[in-house]
Amino acid sequence: MYRSAVYDEPLLNELESYVKECKSEPLASLPASLQRKDKPCIPDLDETQIVRHFFRLSQMNYGLDSGIYPLGSCTMKYNPKICEEISRWDNFAGIHPYQDASTIQGNLQIMYELERMLCEITGMDYFTLQPAAGAHGEFLGMLLTRACHEFNKDSQRDEVILPDTSHGTNPASAAMAGYKLTEILSTKDGTVDLDILEKTLSEKTACFMLTNPNTLGIFESEILEISKLVHKAGALLYYDGANMNAIMGKARPGDMGFDIVHLNLHKTFATPHGGGGPGSGPVGVKEKLVKFLPIPRISKDNKDNYFFDYDYPNSIGKIKGFYGNFSAILKAYIYIVMMGGDGLKEASEVAVLNSNYMKKKLVDSGKYELPYKELRKHEFVLSCEKLKQDKNIRALDVAKRLLDYGLHPPTIYFPHIVKEALMIEPTESESKYELDKYINALIKIADENPEIIKNAPNNTSVKRIDDVSATKNPILNWKMI
Amino acid sequence: MKFIPNSTIKNNMLKETGLSDIDELFSDIPKQIRVKNLNLAKGLSQQDTEQKLREIANKNKTFRSMLSFLGGGIKPHYIPPAVKSIISRAEFYTAYTPYQPEASQGFLQAMFEYQSMIVELTGMDIANASLYDGVTALGEAALMCSRINQKKTFVIPQNISWEKKSVLKNYTKGPGIKIKEIPYDDKTGKIDLEKLEKSIDNDTAGVYVENPNFFGVFEDSVDKIGKIVKDAGSLFAVGIDPISLGITKSPGSYGADIVIGEGRALGSPMDFGGSSLGIFACKGDFLRQTPGRIIGMTKDTDGKRAFCMTFQTREQHIRRSKATSNICSNEGLCALTAVAFLSWLGSNGLQELSRINFDKGQKLASTIGSIRGFEKRFTGVHFNEFVIKCHDPNKVDKELLKRGIQGGLILNKWHPELIDCMLLGVSELHTDKDIEKLASALREV
Numbered sequence: 029m030y031r032s033a034v035y036d037e038p039l040l041n042e043l044e045s046y047v048k049e050c051k052s053e054p055l056a057s058l059p060a061s062l063q064r065k066d067k068p069c070i071p072d073l074d075e076t077q078i079v080r081h082f083f084r085l086s087q088m089n090y091g092l093d094s095g096i097y098p099l100g101s102c103t104m105k106y107n108p109k110i111c112e113e114i115s116r117w118d119n120f121a122g123i124h125p126y127q128d129a130s131t132i133q134g135n136l137q138i139m140y141e142l143e144r145m146l147c148e149i150t151g152m153d154y155f156t157l158q159p160a161a162g163a164h165g166e167f168l169g170m171l172l173t174r175a176c177h178e179f180n181k182d183s184q185r186d187e188v189i190l191p192d193t194s195h196g197t198n199p200a201s202a203a204m205a206g207y208k209l210t211e212i213l214s215t216k217d218g219t220v221d222l223d224i225l226e227k228t229l230s231e232k233t234a235c236f237m238l239t240n241p242n243t244l245g246i247f248e249s250e251i252l253e254i255s256k257l258v259h260k261a262g263a264l265l266y267y268d269g270a271n272m273n274a275i276m277g278k279a280r281p282g283d284m285g286f287d288i289v290h291l292n293l294h295k296t297f298a299t300p301h302g303g304g305g306p307g308s309g310p311v312g313v314k315e316k317l318v319k320f321l322p323i324p325r326i327s328k329d330n331k332d333n334y335f336f337d338y339d340y341p342n343s344i345g346k347i348k349g350f351y352g353n354f355s356a357i358l359k360a361y362i363y364i365v366m367m368g369g370d371g372l373k374e375a376s377e378v379a380v381l382n383s384n385y386m387k388k389k390l391v392d393s394g395k396y397e398l399p400y401k402e403l404r405k406h407e408f409v410l411s412c413e414k415l416k417q418d419k420n421i422r423a424l425d426v427a428k429r430l431l432d433y434g435l436h437p438p439t440i441y442f443p444h445i446v447k448e449a450l451m452i453e454p455t456e457s458e459s460k461y462e463l464d465k466y467i468n469a470l471i472k473i474a475d476e477n478p479e480i481i482k483n484a485p486n487n488t489s490v491k492r493i494d495d496v497s498a499t500k501n502p503i504l505n506w507k508m509i
Numbered sequence: 510m511k512f513i514p515n516s517t518i519k520n521n522m523l524k525e526t527g528l529s530d531i532d533e534l535f536s537d538i539p540k541q542i543r544v545k546n547l548n549l550a551k552g553l554s555q556q557d558t559e560q561k562l563r564e565i566a567n568k569n570k571t572f573r574s575m576l577s578f579l580g581g582g583i584k585p586h587y588i589p590p591a592v593k594s595i596i597s598r599a600e601f602y603t604a605y606t607p608y609q610p611e612a613s614q615g616f617l618q619a620m621f622e623y624q625s626m627i628v629e630l631t632g633m634d635i636a637n638a639s640l641y642d643g644v645t646a647l648g649e650a651a652l653m654c655s656r657i658n659q660k661k662t663f664v665i666p667q668n669i670s671w672e673k674k675s676v677l678k679n680y681t682k683g684p685g686i687k688i689k690e691i692p693y694d695d696k697t698g699k700i701d702l703e704k705l706e707k708s709i710d711n712d713t714a715g716v717y718v719e720n721p722n723f724f725g726v727f728e729d730s731v732d733k734i735g736k737i738v739k740d741a742g743s744l745f746a747v748g749i750d751p752i753s754l755g756i757t758k759s760p761g762s763y764g765a766d767i768v769i770g771e772g773r774a775l776g777s778p779m780d781f782g783g784s785s786l787g788i789f790a791c792k793g794d795f796l797r798q799t800p801g802r803i804i805g806m807t808k809d810t811d812g813k814r815a816f817c818m819t820f821q822t823r824e825q826h827i828r829r830s831k832a833t834s835n836i837c838s839n840e841g842l843c844a845l846t847a848v849a850f851l852s853w854l855g856s857n858g859l860q861e862l863s864r865i866n867f868d869k870g871q872k873l874a875s876t877i878g879s880i881r882g883f884e885k886r887f888t889g890v891h892f893n894e895f896v897i898k899c900h901d902p903n904k905v906d907k908e909l910l911k912r913g914i915q916g917g918l919i920l921n922k923w924h925p926e927l928i929d930c931m932l933l934g935v936s937e938l939h940t941d942k943d944i945e946k947l948a949s950a951l952r953e954v
Contacts (some may be wrong), residue, residue, distance in 0.1 A: 037618065039618070039622060040622050040625075040852050047857065049857065055867060058756060059729035061729045061730070063756070063757070064754070064758045064759070066762070068754070069629045069856070070629055070630075070851055070854070070855055070856040071856075072857050073852060075589075078852050079591050079594065079595065081852075083598070087600065087615065088615040088618075089600040089601060089613055089614065090609075090612035091599050091600040092605075093599035093600070094600060097605065099605055102605055104605060110555050112602075114562050114566075118571050119566035119571055120566055120781075121779070121780050122571030123569055123780070125779070127577065127579065128915060130910070131570035131575060132569055132570075133569065134567065134568035135781050137568065145549060148548055160785070161641065161836070161837065161838035161839070162837065162838060164641060164835075166835065167835055171679055174682070196825040196827070197825050197837050199829040199830035200825035200829060200830060202830070203683075203832075204834065206683030207683075247537045249537045252541070252542070277546060278544065279542050279543055280542070280544060283542045292838075298512070300603050300842075301604065301838070302601075302604075302841050302843075303601055303604045303605070303613075303841035303842055303845065304607070304638070304802065304838060304842075305639070305838040305839040305840040305842065305843070306641075306783070306841075306842060309838075344679060345675035345678060345679060346679070348644060348645055348783070349643065349645075349672050349673070349782060350672070350782025350785075351782055351783065352782075353783035353785070354782060354783045354784075355783065362558060362562060365552070365553055366511075366554075366555065367552050368549055368551045368553070369546055369548065369549035369550075369551075369552075370546070371552040372547060372549070373547060374513055374516065375511070375513060377519075377531050377534070378513050378515050378516065380534045381515070381522055381523065381526070381531065381534060382515065385522050385526045388525075403534070403536070427609065428611065431611055431612050437609055439608075457514070460514075460515055460522060485612075488611040488612055489614045490614055490809040490811075490814075491611070491811050492611065492809060492810050493610045493807060493808075494808055494810070495610070495807060495819065497807050498805040498817055498819040502796070503806040504621075504624060504803055504805050504806075504819070506621075507629070507634075508634075509806070
């Protein structure tokens with residue numbers, strides 16, 4: 029039986045302080061108009077108190093090392109310890125971004141080689157590692173789209189089209205870059221409707237954003253036709269790489285006709301999610317878009333020395349300070365070096381196998397439905413609609429009950445076209461034993477007394493949380509208590 | 510070891526799935542785009558990987574192997590082992606965004622504490638749980654100002670880093686916000702108040718000022734600036750270095766509406782410029798317009814204190830194209846680092862750290878300023894960075910490198926008006942001996 033650690037851990041400012049307060053004289057040389065008079069209320073504690081506080085908090089947190097974490101479209105795969113250790117070496121972590129090129133050849137080599145590895149994996153021509161996350165990469169992709177159309181004196185293109193299954197970041201990123209959005213309905217197979225797409229494309233279309241396999245886990249088999257239609261209309265085709273873990277070594281977005289691709293190093297390339305970052309969202313493009321990529325780019329001189337190259341007059345400039353989240357870049361590099369081409373291919377194969385194995389067992393159980401097509405890639409989306417009709421059990425309730433089994437729930441209520449959705453992505457990291465445990469838990473829950481499910485979770489550090497009152501009566505820091 | 514436990518039982522699993530060949534799983538991919546293999550080097554064992562990485566790492570020099578006085582918004586700082594130990598807990602770093610709060614109370618409480626400390630430091634009402642970095646935080650601040658008052662010009666000082674200007678331009682391009690630059694006073698290095706006042710008009714969504722600014726100089730007329738901006742009916746955004754807030758007053762006390770900054774100095778290594786931590790805090794009135802995640806305190810069904818993500822209707826996963834920002838992954842682990850670091854320091858420690866950085870800044874400036882041919886370029890009081898004018902900084906830089914010292918950042922590439930200038934930075938890690946070493950090298954060049 030799973031039981032999470034439960035501590036009534038006080039807030040830091042509620043811990044008793046035994047540290048003597050230092051009264052320091054004001055700094056005479058600092059202008060009086062700037063002197064700080066109010067001491068910030070940051071508690072003065074001893075290291076033992078602090079370490080114990082955060083240690084206890086950590087024990088009330090479920091991580092990937094605690095168990096399976098099958099969030100759909102998030103690719104929660106194992107984060108190899110060697111990547112963590114090497115990325116902390118001072119020879120990598122202790123480097124200032126403005127150091128002379130002769131003193132940072134190692135870092136530049138890693139970035140240069142990773143860019144090329146990502147080109148090979150995706151079939152794109154060039155990569156930039158600057159974006160700090162997937163959504164940041166999408167935003168860059170939209171800026172590149174705009175730069176490209178402006179360069180071609182085609183700037184009346186002010187619309188972006190996307191399917192109704194797209195990730196929320198897609199429309200948000202396009203809107204942030206100033207585009208109008210048009211969402212198109214999927215077919216009854218859960219894929220892009222070519223007729224609707226063709227009718228929606230026009231001389232106003234800047235770009236079509238697509239995830240392939242899509243968020244239902246279905247591969248868009250008509251991708252070459254989609255690409256033809258989009259390009260015939262003079263628009264660009266954007267690849268959201270959140271689901272790249274499905275197809276490494278099997279197919280490449282560059283060969284499918286995509287012009288711009290973003291990857292999530294914190295998904296496909298095993299760098300940790302860090303409780304919500306830092307991530308990394310490299311962007312790859314085809315030759316025609318290279319000149320717009322952010323600066324600096326990394327080049328090699330005739331003596332094989334790497335250097336930062338700023339000489340790209342058509343570049344859009346920068347989208348982040350310095351060169352990207354280097355620690356994530358380094359970890360992804362190490363991961364790819366260890367896996368090799370065959371290892372990455374096997375990772376995708378087993379990720380897809382694990383997903384289809386779970387899907388089959390769960391569908392065969394008859395407890396959950398699988399709307400849309402049968403064959404899925406690395407993830408699949410079940411519906412709890414039947415449970416809701418029969419027993420008034422919702423996807424949220426199932427998710428909370430899974431927590432009692434010590435299992436992290438899948439993504440729920442996404443994509444929106446599936447009612448009461450459970451979006452499950454096991455990744456290649458889970459053993460058959462873990463998959464079976466998860467399958468059995470889901471089947472068992474469907475037959476449990478609805479009262480138990482509605483009252484779940486009970487084995488976590490707190491019971492079900494009232495997030496409505498968190499909005500009604502906002503307490504967002506200890507000053508507001 | 511490829512981290513694929515089912516590698517050896519694929520065939521059994523295929524059979525149980527009703528398949529006979531792994532490629533059947535990929536039969537929906539059109540034949541003409543299927544690839545057989547990736548043209549990448551063969552995978553290495555962990556031991557060989559470590560060896561390979563060691564060879565690459567040895568091509569780098571770091572602050573420990575080469576004395577450096579680079580600044581420009583990032584400097585080496587001391588990182589206590591306790592902080593490293595805390596953020597190495599895999600329960601934290603291998604977790605995802607806390608969408609399931611009941612299983613994420615630890616991270617959520619830590620983020621609540623992070624937000625609380627940022628509020629304390631900045632004097633704002635609320636803070637979010639981080640943005641990508643201090644640079645993109647400026648972009649988000651400009652967008653938020655315009656969202657709040659529907660105005661379309663954003664005013665910045667001429668002397669912010671070129672990187673920030675470039676990112677800001679890209680962030681504001683979509684909604685068509687115009688950027689207006691205010692020159693600095695050539696003598697003091699501070700913002701030109703008269704020109705600032707003149708440049709604000711009915712269309713000014715917000716005014717951004719940095720304290721200390723990119724030249725390291727403190728803007729000591731902040732009360733006046735705050736009043737000018739407020740009187741003009743515009744919003745006041747302030748950029749801070751959190752290390753300086755131990756000795757300088759909070760932006761909230763001089764009328765800031767939004768405070769942003771780079772938080773890497775709070776316990777994270779330089780990491781070649783990333784990972785980074787975008788600090789974002791603002792007045793409570795703007796809560797529904799803020800970008801990024803916000804953690805709130807609430808109760809569970811037993812009435813026990815609990816934490817969760819809140820006001821999610823601002824965010825992309827709910828609001829899609831109408832979201833206040835597209836940000837999803839942020840810099841959670843760096844925010845955890847910052848709260849662990851700040852609690853390790855305490856308010857006494859922060860004050861002390863702030864003071865040491867200030868003192869080192871003064872010491873380095875007066876030491877170098879006394880060398881013939883080197884003078885401080887601006888008269889304004891500075892924190893731990895400052896601009897030095899000297900003959901041929903490129904040559905100085907080369908000569909220093911020969912002596913195993915990385916000098917300052919040469920400015921004329923991005924600030925053409927600053928011929929013969931370099932920006933030097935110093936921190937608590939620089940000893941008096943280090944400063945003397947630089948001084949004697951400069952005397953020789």
